[in-house]
Amino acid sequence: MKNIVLKVAILSSIILISCSQERRLVRKASNAVNVYDYDKAVSYYDQILAKDSNSFAANAGKGIVLSEYMGKYDKAIPYLEKASKNTKKAHKKINNDLGVSYHYIGNYPKALDFYAKAAAQNKEDDPDYDYFLSKRILDCRYALEHPEVAPVEEQSYKNIGPVINTDMPEYGAIYRKDELLFTSKRQDTPKEKKNGLDGRYFESMYVSTIKDDSYSAPRRYTLPDKGKESNFKRGSESALSVSPDGKTLYVFRRGKIYEADLTDSTKGDKKMSRVVNFSDFQSYATISPDGKMLLFASESENGRGGTDLYKCIK
Numbered sequence: 338m339k340n341i342v343l344k345v346a347i348l349s350s351i352i353l354i355s356c357s358q359e360r361r362l363v364r365k366a367s368n369a370v371n372v373y374d375y376d377k378a379v380s381y382y383d384q385i386l387a388k389d390s391n392s393f394a395a396n397a398g399k400g401i402v403l404s405e406y407m408g409k410y411d412k413a414i415p416y417l418e419k420a421s422k423n424t425k426k427a428h429k430k431i432n433n434d435l436g437v438s439y440h441y442i443g444n445y446p447k448a449l450d451f452y453a454k455a456a457a458q459n460k461e462d463d464p465d466y467d468y469f470l471s472k473r474i475l476d477c478r479y480a481l482e483h484p485e486v487a488p489v490e491e492q493s494y495k496n497i498g499p500v501i502n503t504d505m506p507e508y509g510a511i512y513r514k515d516e517l518l519f520t521s522k523r524q525d526t527p528k529e530k531k532n533g534l535d536g537r538y539f540e541s542m543y544v545s546t547i548k549d550d551s552y553s554a555p556r557r558y559t560l561p562d563k564g565k566e567s568n569f570k571r572g573s574e575s576a577l578s579v580s581p582d583g584k585t586l587y588v589f590r591r592g593k594i595y596e597a598d599l600t601d602s603t604k605g606d607k608k609m610s611r612v613v614n615f616s617d618f619q620s621y622a623t624i625s626p627d628g629k630m631l632l633f634a635s636e637s638e639n640g641r642g643g644t645d646l647y648k649c650i651k
Contacts, residue, residue, distance in 0.1 A: 429458035
């Protein structure tokens with residue numbers, strides 16, 4: 338929550354302007370970001386851009402919201418690029434968000450160009466100091482130095498379609514036999530309200546049946562699974578991975594890792610022991626093909642900082 342408040346404050350500080358009407362819309366956009374209504378924030382910036390397509394405030398604000406808050410990196414780039422042309426007002430955050438956006442779409446040379454500009458302004462005594470900037474730079478260099486990985490222009494992907502995807506985040510896709518398990522932050526029930534963390538609904542698991550390369554309308558997936566649309570309320574949970582033999586599902590819930598026996602749909606899942614759930618936050622898990630080694634992510638005070646990878650031998 339502290340990081341979100343800081344981001345909103347920074348967003349507001351770099352788009353100060355003189356035009357009273359523009360200032361009013363920018364203030365409304367900042368307030369919308371503050372309550373996690375990012376679509377409304379974008380609409381306010383669009384009102385400014387409709388009258389002045391070169392507005393630094395609107396281009397910077399919309400670009401930051403699209404990239405940093407909504408994860409729409411390809412759409413953010415044109416606005417951030419236009420804002421970056423104003424060398425007097427361009428802020429480290431704009432250069433950094435441009436770097437991140439180009440990084441995510443696989444344009445590593447452009448990402449490095451903007452990361453370099455951000456790094457020149459990234460001072461350790463700055464309260465907005467970016468601890469992970471150097472890591473992102475190394476990631477881009479690694480990608481460029483390893484041509485055995487197919488270049489972006491030789492890769493292809495496509496949206497799986499509106500049957501699965503909504504305007505809310507869908508992620509963590511897992512294929513199991515003729516089913517697709519995934520996690521979504523869509524509205525589960527008409528009464529569900531958005532959470533106060535990221536302005537989305539709480540994440541839940543969904544399942545879709547695959548037949549002849551087409552997907553059935555997904556339904557809520559819970560454990561035990563009753564094989565029909567469920568209004569079961571358990572809180573935020575997400576699917577992590579399925580064992581190679583398809584028999585065990587690993588689930589994230591409230592900072593802990595659970596496992597479920599998929600061979601028996603009448604059973605629920607169970608929290609793994611403290612050997613795995615040894616800190617307040619474990620976020621991912623996957624099992625080796627032989628079922629003897631579990632790789633998982635954890636945030637521990639005894640770690641190297643942030644989320645670290647661990648392995649556990651059975």
